[in-house]
Amino acid sequence: MALVAFLFLLVGPAIAAIAFFRRLSIRWHLFLLSLCVVYGISPFLLTWGALGLAKRFGCSAEAVRFSCPSPVWLGDVISGLAMAHWLSILAFPSAILGAIGLLISGILQYKRSRTTGGTSGETPAVFYRSRRQKIIAGVCSALAQRWHQSLAVIRIVTVVLAIVIPGFIFLYLWCWLAFPIEPRSQQQQSYVQRG
Structure with missing residues (x-):
C-alpha cells in the first residue's frame, strides 16, 4: 500500500x-x-x-x-x-x-x-540511451557506459531488482521515457573514438 x-x-x-x-x-x-x-x-x-x-x-x-x-x-x-x-x-x-x-x-x-x-x-540532452547495445530500450547499456561498469553486470542487477522490487519496473519505464536515445551523429563519434 x-x-x-x-x-x-x-x-x-x-x-x-x-x-x-x-x-x-x-x-x-x-x-x-x-x-x-x-x-x-x-x-x-x-x-x-x-x-x-x-x-x-x-x-x-x-x-x-x-x-x-x-x-x-x-x-x-x-x-x-x-x-x-x-x-x-x-x-x-x-x-x-x-x-x-x-x-x-x-x-x-x-x-x-x-x-x-x-x-x-535540438540542445544536447544530459543522458542518452544507447542505440547500438540495447535489448529493450538501451537504458542498461547507457548506465554501464556512464558508470564505467560491465554491461552484463548492469543487466543482471536490473533483472534482479525488477524481480525483488515490484516498483522497479516503473523506474525502468520512466528512464525509457525520460532519456532520449543517442543521436546518430554521437553514435558515429563514439565509433571513431573507439576505432
Missing part, C-alpha cells in the same frame, strides 16, 4: 522530469502541463462520474456504500469510485509539484531557445 501511495506522489514530478531530461519543446511542456492538471483533478472526476452513475442506475447510498437494484455488482463499483476523491490527498500535491517542475523546465527551455536563436536545432 505504501508503494502505491509513493507511486501516486511521484507521477507529477516524473512527468516534469521527462520534459526536463528530454529538453522538450514548449508545445510538449504545455501538453504535459495539461496532463498534470488532469491527473490532479482526476479523483474528483471519478467521484463525480460515480455519483452520475448512481443516479442513472437508480442506486441508493447507505452510509458509505451504494446498493443498486440491477446489476447488484454495480453498487460495489460505484462505492469504490465514489471514494476516489480521497486519492486527491496524493494526486493533487503531485500534480502541483509536476506543474511547478514543468513551468521551471519550460522557462529554461525558452531561455535556451532564445540564446541559441533556434538555429542550432
Whole structure:
C-alpha cells in the first residue's frame, strides 16, 4: 500500500522530469502541463462520474456504500469510485509539484531557445540511451557506459531488482521515457573514438 501511495506522489514530478531530461519543446511542456492538471483533478472526476452513475442506475447510498437494484455488482463499483476523491490527498500535491517542475523546465527551455536563436536545432540532452547495445530500450547499456561498469553486470542487477522490487519496473519505464536515445551523429563519434 505504501508503494502505491509513493507511486501516486511521484507521477507529477516524473512527468516534469521527462520534459526536463528530454529538453522538450514548449508545445510538449504545455501538453504535459495539461496532463498534470488532469491527473490532479482526476479523483474528483471519478467521484463525480460515480455519483452520475448512481443516479442513472437508480442506486441508493447507505452510509458509505451504494446498493443498486440491477446489476447488484454495480453498487460495489460505484462505492469504490465514489471514494476516489480521497486519492486527491496524493494526486493533487503531485500534480502541483509536476506543474511547478514543468513551468521551471519550460522557462529554461525558452531561455535556451532564445540564446541559441533556434538555429542550432535540438540542445544536447544530459543522458542518452544507447542505440547500438540495447535489448529493450538501451537504458542498461547507457548506465554501464556512464558508470564505467560491465554491461552484463548492469543487466543482471536490473533483472534482479525488477524481480525483488515490484516498483522497479516503473523506474525502468520512466528512464525509457525520460532519456532520449543517442543521436546518430554521437553514435558515429563514439565509433571513431573507439576505432
